[in-house]
Amino acid sequence: MQYYTCMVCGRKFYEGQGIILTISDKKLYFHSKGCAYKFLRVVIENSNTDCISDSLEITIKNFREKLESKSKASEKKI
Numbered sequence: 887m888q889y890y891t892c893m894v895c896g897r898k899f900y901e902g903q904g905i906i907l908t909i910s911d912k913k914l915y916f917h918s919k920g921c922a923y924k925f926l927r928v929v930i931e932n933s934n935t936d937c938i939s940d941s942l943e944i945t946i947k948n949f950r951e952k953l954e955s956k957s958k959a960s961e962k963k964i
């Protein structure tokens with residue numbers, strides 16, 4: 887069975903256990919959500935804010951819409 891090494895803490899994990907992300911042709915390996923969060927937070931902090939402000943805006947909008955449709959769906963049930 888193939889295993890991967892967490893890029894943050896160095897722990898080993900097997901396929902299907904951790905989190906594997908592909909961002910701009912780079913594979914990122916994390917054994918847990920906590921390690922993925924730690925890594926991505928640093929990526930964001932080190933990013934040029936001009937570069938990410940658009941995708942940040944879109945992501946905020948996407949989640950907001952999801953929340954709104956969710957609350958609408960629960961309203962219908964009542």
Ligand SMILES: [Zn+2]
Pocket residue numbers: 892893894895896897916917918921
């Ligand atoms: Zn880890």
